[in-house]
Amino acid sequence: MIAHLRDERACDDAVIAAMDSLRRRDFLPTETRAHADSLRPVPIGYGQTMSAPFIVASMTALLELRRSPPHRVLEIGTGCGYQSAVLLRMGVDLWSIEVHPAVAALGAANLNRHGLHAQLRIADGSYGWADLPRFDRILVAATAPKVPEALVAQLAPGGILVLPVEVGDAREAMVRVRKDAFGDVSTERLYGVRFVPLIGAIRDTIPT
Numbered sequence: 099m100i101a102h103l104r105d106e107r108a109c110d111d112a113v114i115a116a117m118d119s120l121r122r123r124d125f126l127p128t129e130t131r132a133h134a135d136s137l138r139p140v141p142i143g144y145g146q147t148m149s150a151p152f153i154v155a156s157m158t159a160l161l162e163l164r165r166s167p168p169h170r171v172l173e174i175g176t177g178c179g180y181q182s183a184v185l186l187r188m189g190v191d192l193w194s195i196e197v198h199p200a201v202a203a204l205g206a207a208n209l210n211r212h213g214l215h216a217q218l219r220i221a222d223g224s225y226g227w228a229d230l231p232r233f234d235r236i237l238v239a240a241t242a243p244k245v246p247e248a249l250v251a252q253l254a255p256g257g258i259l260v261l262p263v264e265v266g267d268a269r270e271a272m273v274r275v276r277k278d279a280f281g282d283v284s285t286e287r288l289y290g291v292r293f294v295p296l297i298g299a300i301r302d303t304i305p306t
Contacts, residue, residue: 109159116187117155122148125180125208142178144198146294149239153291154181158188160260160274160288161235165189170231172252173216174223174261174296175239179205183214185237192216193230195223197297224296226252233257240296241270245285253277262293 123134126148133140139147149157158181163169169190176182176196182205185192194216196202202220209216219227223238225248232254238261245263253259259275265287272288 109155112163112188113155113158113184116158116184117151119187120180120183120212122151122180124212125178125183127178127204142201142204144201146177146198146201148178148180149293154184156272157181157237157239157260158184160272161237161258163188163190163235169234170254171235171237172227172233172249173237173239174226174249176202176205176218177239179208179214181237181239182209182216183212186214186216190235193219193227193233195219195221195227197222222297224248228252235259237261238296239293241291241293242296245273245275246296250275250277250283255279255281262291 123131126134126140127143130140130142137150139150142148171185171190171192173182173185173192173194176194182192182194196205199220202218206218224246232252234254234257236249236253236259241262241264243264249259255277256279257277261273262270263273265271270291270293272291273285274288275283275285277283
């Protein structure tokens with residue numbers, strides 16, 4: 099898997115080192131661990147999946163993370179905790195939301211077993227974590243119909259939001275949203291993807 103990521107040039111050495119420090123199989127339910135070396139998404143139950151290694155690497159790299167001082171990162175979709183663990187290995191302070199209680203329990207157990215600590219919440223992630231100060235980075239591991247305005251509002255000046263978004267004709271694309279120092283927002287469409295849908299009523303959106 100690591101050799102494939104290097105060949106694909108999906109990310110930098112820091113992201114590869116973070117992923118190399120974790121065994122993907124350790125985050126999977128027993129019944130799907132045989133697929134841990136797959137380069138594709140792997141089911142984790144309840145209609146959810148662990149993202150493909152390329153996607154985990156690419157989304158992490160797109161956040162342009164720093165270690166000192168650590169970025170405040172909001173993750174929407176804790177899942178099995180693998181993406182969360184990669185972010186924590188990158189040295190960030192992490193808050194993570196998962197809508198499915200059983201999946202949230204799996205993710206929390208996996209992080210605890212690895213000695214990794216994040217603030218976790220069971221909730222509709224489309225509205226973010228509004229009772230906290232704004233985040234430097236936001237990662238969404240589910241496809242939204244549009245970029246949720248609630249998440250953009252929780253992005254600090256200079257912040258980056260990375261998420262998959264519907265782009266018409268049953269297609270989805272990875273999108274990176276930047277908010278500059280003045281609060282102006284720009285978006286860039288990057289590559290085609292396929293994710294599970296973001297759960298929740300997303301009323302306020304901005305166009306991509």
